[in-house]
Amino acid sequence: MIGRLLRSVVDRVKPPFEKGGRLGWLHSTFDAFETFLFVPDTVTKGGAHIRDAVDLKRTIFMVVVALVPALLFGMYNVGYQHFLAVGQVSDWWGCFVYGFVRVLPLILVSYIVGLGIEFAFAQKRGHEVNEGFLATGLLIPLIMPIDVPLWMVALATAFAVIIGKEVFGGTGMNVFNPALLARAFVFFSYTSFISGDRVWVRGLGKGGEYVDGFSGATPLSFLGEGSIGRFDLWDTVLGTVPGSIGETSVIAIAIGAAILLFTGVASWRVMGSVFAGGLAMGLVFNLVGGSPIMEVPFWMHPLLGGFAFGAVFMATDPVTAAQTNVGKLIVGFLIGVLCVLIRVVNPGYPEGMMLAILFMNAMAPLVDHYVVAANIRRRARR
Amino acid sequence: MAAKSKNWQYFLGPLSKDNPVLVQILGICSALAVTAQLKPAFVMAASVMVVTAFANLIMSALRKGVPGRIRIIVQLVVIAFLVILVDQVLKAFVYDVSKQLSVYVGLIITNCILMGRVEAFALGHRPWPSFVDGLANGVGYGIILVVLGFVRELFGSGSLWGLRVIPEAWYVHSGGFYANNGLMMLPPMALILVGLIIWVHRGSNKDLIEK
Numbered sequence: 133m134i135g136r137l138l139r140s141v142v143d144r145v146k147p148p149f150e151k152g153g154r155l156g157w158l159h160s161t162f163d164a165f166e167t168f169l170f171v172p173d174t175v176t177k178g179g180a181h182i183r184d185a186v187d188l189k190r191t192i193f194m195v196v197v198a199l200v201p202a203l204l205f206g207m208y209n210v211g212y213q214h215f216l217a218v219g220q221v222s223d224w225w226g227c228f229v230y231g232f233v234r235v236l237p238l239i240l241v242s243y244i245v246g247l248g249i250e251f252a253f254a255q256k257r258g259h260e261v262n263e264g265f266l267a268t269g270l271l272i273p274l275i276m277p278i279d280v281p282l283w284m285v286a287l288a289t290a291f292a293v294i295i296g297k298e299v300f301g302g303t304g305m306n307v308f309n310p311a312l313l314a315r316a317f318v319f320f321s322y323t324s325f326i327s328g329d330r331v332w333v334r335g336l337g338k339g340g341e342y343v344d345g346f347s348g349a350t351p352l353s354f355l356g357e358g359s360i361g362r363f364d365l366w367d368t369v370l371g372t373v374p375g376s377i378g379e380t381s382v383i384a385i386a387i388g389a390a391i392l393l394f395t396g397v398a399s400w401r402v403m404g405s406v407f408a409g410g411l412a413m414g415l416v417f418n419l420v421g422g423s424p425i426m427e428v429p430f431w432m433h434p435l436l437g438g439f440a441f442g443a444v445f446m447a448t449d450p451v452t453a454a455q456t457n458v459g460k461l462i463v464g465f466l467i468g469v470l471c472v473l474i475r476v477v478n479p480g481y482p483e484g485m486m487l488a489i490l491f492m493n494a495m496a497p498l499v500d501h502y503v504v505a506a507n508i509r510r511r512a513r514r
Numbered sequence: 515m516a517a518k519s520k521n522w523q524y525f526l527g528p529l530s531k532d533n534p535v536l537v538q539i540l541g542i543c544s545a546l547a548v549t550a551q552l553k554p555a556f557v558m559a560a561s562v563m564v565v566t567a568f569a570n571l572i573m574s575a576l577r578k579g580v581p582g583r584i585r586i587i588v589q590l591v592v593i594a595f596l597v598i599l600v601d602q603v604l605k606a607f608v609y610d611v612s613k614q615l616s617v618y619v620g621l622i623i624t625n626c627i628l629m630g631r632v633e634a635f636a637l638g639h640r641p642w643p644s645f646v647d648g649l650a651n652g653v654g655y656g657i658i659l660v661v662l663g664f665v666r667e668l669f670g671s672g673s674l675w676g677l678r679v680i681p682e683a684w685y686v687h688s689g690g691f692y693a694n695n696g697l698m699m700l701p702p703m704a705l706i707l708v709g710l711i712i713w714v715h716r717g718s719n720k721d722l723i724e725k
Binding site: 281283284295299317320321322323324325 | 691693695696697698700706709713
């Protein structure tokens, strides 16, 4: 009923937006909204095609759905950490509302800036608006600390969309994961706003009144001493620890992972091999031993920091991961290895996931190339 | 009159359509290395300008007397002589900037623009047009350096020519909202900026876009 009503409204306002129409220059903008509401009825002609009702818009939408548990828990955790820091007691609803109000501006800024740029480029180049940014725009706030200034988010989003995506030709052509590029931009531009002990809990950096002795340090930052500080392991699984907004709860991320795997949106090869790589590298460090951080039990690494979030939502990005099945395994495995390697060996970067994924994004085409070449050689010998 | 307008073209070409950095993609290394601040970028630009102009002039004057087999070594001697001269002048008059530029003044010798222009232009033209061509390439290179230095120092340190531009009160540590962009101080951002300038430049000069 509502669908048909909407359809007739869309059909009525459509004509001036057609190519050559009065508002023809807004064609791609209109098209973006129309295909957002309805599955397009255009069909491909000629050639062999895999028929699937799920187009890019629906695929990306699944990612957004999968992000919702992490997002909701992130909002709750923002409030929870804040009330813990100021020494007040609040029920879970109070925590959630507090977090919701603080997280919403980040999401709005990311979407408005990112989509604004995407629409402008699509309009200028005369092609359709792609929907890749629907997921990117939600990922960006989720991997930021809650206290990051909004203008930095805006700048980082603009950087990621323009330098990370549009210069390569838009959605599907990017070399690097745009959301991680936004984080890397903030990390290297405004390091003090995205690392240290004060940025992960709302209001802590502003010198506000908080309980004496409260530290906003993340579990990961204690890793150098071979422990996870005042937290116990259950906290890090549940996610009631300071950290980037969406990355803390392993359980919420696991729900997202289940959605992605069940719908076939994300590759289990990448996801699984990232964990395998992280565990393997952790095990190697355990066997070598020698310093407290090397002796952190290997099974703890995936529970800490952004490892799980990166493995589930970032490494599996179908555009920037490897395209061959063997390549996916190799790239995923190396992401896990590099992440733990960076964490353990380089004290300058307590979190290695961002750099590990970006690095392997750059290497993925090379891995693919050799996988294909090896396949050709093997078949030629047969 | 005709000759004069030709020289004028030799001068205008490298400023935009034939810019050494944007179109010939030469001298990128030093463009990334010395442009974190405006002042060293400007001094570097001026130094390169002087060296390219006089290297072209001298090599053009010598071009008939230098056998082809040993021309590279002669070019190197001439360029090295000029670079040492510039280096000494910088040390004498702007010592602090000279310290900042450190090895990069010496490395002007290896700047591709120099050998490139001498080989491509000075050996086949008379001294005066060669001088103009060298000067223009130096200016074309210098424009990019100064633009990079301007953007990088403004957003990276909040100052220009060492003077504070963005008010102290804006900064987070004094209660404001602003922070310097650390990425601007790193060479990778300079490369991205060069890329953006090339993007805009090609956008307005469609004939330069490669197929």
